[in-house]
Amino acid sequence: MTVKENLQKIQEEIAAACQRSGRNLNDVKIIAVTKYVTVERTQQALDAGVFHIGENRVEGLLEKTNSINADPVLHFIGSLQSKKVKKVIDHIDYLHSLDRLSLAEEIQKRWSSQEPLKCFVQVNVSGEESKSGLDPNQIISFIHDLSLFPAIQVVGLMTMAPFVENSEETRPVFKQLRLLQQEVQALSLEHAPCTELSMGMSNDYIIAVEEGATFIRIGSSLVG
Ligand SMILES: *Cc1c(COP(=O)(O)O)cnc(C)c1O
Numbered sequence: 001m002t003v004k005e006n007l008q009k010i011q012e013e014i015a016a017a018c019q020r021s022g023r024n025l026n027d028v029k030i031i032a033v034t035k036y037v038t039v040e041r042t043q044q045a046l047d048a049g050v051f052h053i054g055e056n057r058v059e060g061l062l063e064k065t066n067s068i069n070a071d072p073v074l075h076f077i078g079s080l081q082s083k084k085v086k087k088v089i090d091h092i093d094y095l096h097s098l099d100r101l102s103l104a105e106e107i108q109k110r111w112s113s114q115e116p117l118k119c120f121v122q123v124n125v126s127g128e129e130s131k132s133g134l135d136p137n138q139i140i141s142f143i144h145d146l147s148l149f150p151a152i153q154v155v156g157l158m159t160m161a162p163f164v165e166n167s168e169e170t171r172p173v174f175k176q177l178r179l180l181q182q183e184v185q186a187l188s189l190e191h192a193p194c195t196e197l198s199m200g201m202s203n204d205y206i207i208a209v210e211e212g213a214t215f216i217r218i219g220s221s222l223v224g
Pocket of ligand 1: 160201202220
């Protein structure tokens with residue numbers, strides 16, 4: 001299948017999920033996760049009409065940004081080591097993996113733009129040892145602490161659901177992230193509008209859209 005065909009199929013499924021859940025299609029954005037694929041394949045995704053690219057490694061992100069012929073919105077979706085912040089900070093539009101104050105401090109130190117960096121706070125909803133992200137009950141105090149860093153704007157919450165055979169089992173994870181988002185929104189913090197939810201990957205994006213995802217991160221089903 002070409003990227004274009006994959007994209008069409010995914011868009012149709014998102015449209016159906018939006019209809020089922022009474023959502024506006026325009027509120028769901030697809031991030032093509034290109035970490036497994038070449039620059040050529042990434043270019044095909046952009047040519048097919050993808051506007052958002054996601055990478056989980058600094059090297060991959062820089063390779064893609066240096067070689068593609070387009071100006072997509074760039075998302076850093078992987079764990080970010082503090083010492084690598086200065087390498088990527090000027091290239092990314094969104095960070096999906098803010099999970100500690102030391103990372104916020106480093107971003108504050110390296111950030112040179114007028115506008116703050118759009119960040120998602122990563123939440124380990126399922127509590128799996130292998131997953132990064134903060135425990136749900138740490139989120140509110142963490143977000144309060146982030147007010148110390150003018151370089152950071154908390155645009156939303158991000159999670160990775162466990163990989164399961166039956167994707168329906170991921171639904172409670174996505175529901176819980178949305179409840180947590182509502183808790184943050186209720187605080188009306190200037191630095192944390194928290195209007196976005198980054199959740200859903202190849203295996204579970206349909207469920208994530210039904211549960212309110214505004215950014216879905218799709219690698220294998222879209223670009224291979
Ligand atoms: C790799 C990755 C994805 C995409 O995974 P697929 O299952 O290939 O769609 C999404 N989010 C994060 C954080 C990833 O590392």
